[in-house]
Amino acid sequence: xxxxxxxAGLPRIDAGADARGPRRLFVKxxxxxxxxxxSQRMADALAREGFVAADQPDDADVIILNTCHIRExxxxxxYSELGRLRKLKDGAATAGRRVMVAVAGCVAQAEGEEIIRxxxxxxxxxxxxxxHRLPDLLARAELGGGVVDTEFPAEDKFTVLPPASRxxxxxxxxxxxxxxxEGCDKFCTFCVVPYxxxxxxxxxxxxxxxxxxxxxxxxxxxxxxxxxxxNAYHGAGPDGRPWTLARLMTRVAxxxxxxxxxxxxxxxxxxxxxxxxxxxxxxxxxxxxxxxVQSGSDRILAAMNRRHTRADYLRLxxxxxxxxxxxxLSSDFIVGFPGExxxxxxxxxxxxxxxxxxxxxSFKYSPRPGTPAATMESQAPEPLKVERLAVLQxxxxxxxxxxxxxxxxxxFDVLMEKPGRRPVQLxxxxxxxxxxxxxxxxxxxxxxxxxxIVEVGSNSLFGVVNEASGRTRPEPLAAVPGA
Ligand code: 5AD
Ligand code: SF4
Numbered sequence: 001x002x003x004x005x006x007x008a009g010l011p012r013i014d015a016g017a018d019a020r021g022p023r024r025l026f027v028k029x030x031x032x033x034x035x036x037x038x039s040q041r042m043a044d045a046l047a048r049e050g051f052v053a054a055d056q057p058d059d060a061d062v063i064i065l066n067t068c069h070i071r072e073x074x075x076x077x078x079y080s081e082l083g084r085l086r087k088l089k090d091g092a093a094t095a096g097r098r099v100m101v102a103v104a105g106c107v108a109q110a111e112g113e114e115i116i117r118x119x120x121x122x123x124x125x126x127x128x129x130x131x132h133r134l135p136d137l138l139a140r141a142e143l144g145g146g147v148v149d150t151e152f153p154a155e156d157k158f159t160v161l162p163p164a165s166r167x168x169x170x171x172x173x174x175x176x177x178x179x180x181x182e183g184c185d186k187f188c189t190f191c192v193v194p195y196x197x198x199x200x201x202x203x204x205x206x207x208x209x210x211x212x213x214x215x216x217x218x219x220x221x222x223x224x225x226x227x228x229x230x231n232a233y234h235g236a237g238p239d240g241r242p243w244t245l246a247r248l249m250t251r252v253a254x255x256x257x258x259x260x261x262x263x264x265x266x267x268x269x270x271x272x273x274x275x276x277x278x279x280x281x282x283x284x285x286x287x288x289x290x291x292x293v294q295s296g297s298d299r300i301l302a303a304m305n306r307r308h309t310r311a312d313y314l315r316l317x318x319x320x321x322x323x324x325x326x327x328x329l330s331s332d333f334i335v336g337f338p339g340e341x342x343x344x345x346x347x348x349x350x351x352x353x354x355x356x357x358x359x360x361x362s363f364k365y366s367p368r369p370g371t372p373a374a375t376m377e378s379q380a381p382e383p384l385k386v387e388r389l390a391v392l393q394x395x396x397x398x399x400x401x402x403x404x405x406x407x408x409x410x411x412f413d414v415l416m417e418k419p420g421r422r423p424v425q426l427x428x429x430x431x432x433x434x435x436x437x438x439x440x441x442x443x444x445x446x447x448x449x450x451x452x453i454v455e456v457g458s459n460s461l462f463g464v465v466n467e468a469s470g471r472t473r474p475e476p477l478a479a480v481p482g483a
Contacts, residue, residue, distance in 0.1 A: 025051040026060035030077065031068025033226050033264065034197075035105055037177040039066045042104065042131050044164045049135050057088060062100045062138065069106035069192050071366035078107050079119060086121040100141060102126060106196040109150050116146040128182070128197060129153060132160035152198055158207060169218035174417055174446045175429075176220045180208050180235065180248065181227030186267060188294070189305045189373040190334060190365060193228050202227075202235035205243050209251060216257035221446055222415055222429075223252065224262040231263065231270040246274040246282075253284040259448050260415060260431075264290045265332075268308045271316055279324035286431045287324050288358070291316075292332035296351030297344035300337050303376070310351060317355055328358035328403065328432050335392055336365040336385030338376035345388050352395045358403040358432060360396045364389050404434065404461065407453050411466055412436065414451040416444045427460070435460035 025046050029039040042064060043053070054060035065081060068074040085101050092099045102124040103115050109127040116122050124141040126134060127150035141147040158179075169176070183198045184191070212223055227233060230245060237243035243251075249261055261284045268291060278285055295301050298309045308316075320327055333348060352360065364385040367374035407430070414428040414436045426440040428451070437460055438451050444465075451463035 022050050022052045023061040024054035024059055025062050025064070026054040026057045027064045027066060028057075028081070029066045030074060031066075031070060031105065032228075033177050033224070034179060034182070034228065035066045035068060037179050037226060038105070038128060038131060039064070040164065040168075040172065041161050042066070042134055044162055044168060045131065045134050046138075047165065047168065048162050057085065060099065061097075062102065064102045064104055067103060067105035067107035069110045069196050069368070071363060072368070073366065075107050075110075078103065082119040082121055086119070089121055098142075100124065100138065102138070102141070104128070104131070106192070109196040110192065112150045113146075113148050116148065120146075122146065124148075125150065127151065129157060132157040158203055163211065163214055166218045169215055169220060174220055174415065175222040175224070176215050177224050177226050178208060178211055178215070179203070179227060180225045180245075181230050181233045184229045185232070186229060186269075186307070187305060189303065189376075190337065190368065190371060192368045192371060195370055197228055200229060200232055200234075202233050202242075204236045205248055205251060206238055208235070208248065209255065212252050212258065213255050216255050219257075219446055221257065221448070222260035222262070223258060224264060225249065225252070226264055228265065229267050229270065231266040231272070231275055244272055244274055246272065246278040249278055249285060250282060253282055259284060261285050262288070266291050268293065268306075268313055268316055271320070276319055276323050279320060279327060286433075287326040288328050288330070288432045289320065290330045290332075293351065293355075294332060294334050295337065295340075295344065296348035297340070298347075300340055300344050300348075303339060304334075304337060304373070310347065313351075314354065326431075329355060331355075331357050331360040333360060333362040333392060333396075334365050335362060335388040336380035338365070338373055338380065339378045340365075340380060340388075345391075349392055349395050352392070352399060356403075357396065357399050359400045362389055362392045362396060403432075404456050407432075407434070407461055408456050409453065411450050411452045412463075413448050414438070414463065415448050416440060416446065418445065430461065436463050437461070438463045438465050440465050 025043060027039045027043055029035045057063050063085060065078055067078045089099045089101060100123045101121050103122050104126045105128060108125045112125060115125050123146060124137055125148040126137055129152050130149045133149060137147055137149055181200065181202045183200045184193045185200045187194050215223065233245040233248060234242040245263060252258060253261055293313050294304055294306060296310050301309060317329065365380065412430040414430055416426045416428040418427055419442060420427045420437050424439055424441060425437055426444055428436050430436050436451055450466045452466045453461045453463045455462040
């Protein structure tokens with residue numbers, strides 16, 4: 001989860017440039033990686049209209065909040081931000097400058113017109129399926145009165161949205177997200193996604209290959225294929241038949257320049273045999289898998305409509321580890337789901353130990369209007385949720401610390417991403433997404449280099465570039481405590 005991600009990739013001009021110069025855009029992204037990707041695509045669409053990036057909202061002519069609706073707190077943040085923007089907009093108006101405010105993303109989709117009623121500062125509400133209409137919608141919003149578009153249009157936004165320019169891709173760095181699938185048909189009883197993002201839709205293989213090829217041409221070395229339920233991918237292949245995610249990744253791995261692949265987020269029910277085999281057979285696929293389980297209790301998993309049991313999940317983990325012994329896992333958990341008893345919760349904490357997750361996100365259950373769980377009886381009181389979250393998070397933190405400690409002395413392939421804080425220092429990522437700092441020259445950015453870990457910090461690993469080793473896969477994790 002990323003909160004408040006700002007946007008890179010638009011051309012920049014000085015804050016002091018002529019007021020009649022290009023219009024400036026500021027996008028703030030909340031929530032998941034899908035939103036980060038969407039924010040970039042919206043920026044690409046407006047770059048075509050001559051927009052440049054503003055460094056902060058105060059300098060912008062158009063401000064877009066790309067919002068998240070997954071938990072109540074996430075949605076509330078949007079309204080407090082809109083309060084701040086009202087002052088900013090009023091201030092600009094007094095100085096004779098018009099500022100447009102747009103709300104995009106899942107809050108836009110879920111609340112529509114209600115947003116403008118509650119926050120009249122908003123000029124435009126645009127749902128995730130209408131981003132390709134953004135230039136037109138903004139032009140309409142400029143006429144006043146507030147514009148709302150939360151349709152699920154017939155046309156495919158991905159065929160209409162312009163691709164990122166080479167300069168924008170380079171500014172975003174050597175790793176990139178690519179949405180391959182949107183929406184969800186699973187209907188977990190706690191989740192708003194099937195309502196805000198709609199039914200599962202997969203992009204065609206050719207479209208994805210084209211997009212990744214452009215990214216690779218401009219220097220991207222690692223691509224994360226993303227979707228709300230990414231492993232349910234079933235896009236049309238060039239042969240006209242539906243392709244699985246594993247088949248898609250095998251094709252994407254052939255694109256020159258692509259050194260690493262990842263995918264997220266997956267549902268345990270859709271871990272098909274060929275996807276498990278890809279963890280064994282596809283060297284570009286990183287041995288790190290985010291596989292949300294949500295709970296370790298069968299009773300709660302059933303109430304959540306997860307359609308898998310604790311034993312199913314454990315069996316799946318065992319199969320994945322058999323296919324790829326170096327695999328590390330992360331997960332999502334919800335505590336305080338309606339009806340969760342002490343034993344259910346103990347089962348969840350026990351699962352953290354049993355699987356030995358390398359990391360995980362944990363959340364207090366947040367009732368979402370319109371979802372079945374919101375009206376279930378025996379909603380848990382807030383203090384119980386707070387207490388359980390602390391206990392679970394401590395268990396997760398212990399496993400994560402053990403996992404990181406087990407990396408000491410090991411040699412990983414690290415993709416160097418950007419300069420570090422000190423001179424001649426670069427920061428990259430291990431196969432397990434850990435930040436790794438090492439002394440290395442700037443020309444190593446974009447290269448995958450073997451790094452031996454010499455120190456484990458709380459937020460990152462420190463390593464020494466090991467020119468002699470030619471390893472391309474990490475060693476199996478058998479020696480890592482708790483793996
Ligand atoms: N309350 C708390 N957490 C939730 N998540 C999804 N919906 C809710 C909710 N209503 C969590 C799940 C999911 C992650 C993205 O957010 O753990 O995997
Ligand atoms: Fe938030 Fe979920 Fe929408 Fe992503 S898909 S923005 S996490 S509600």
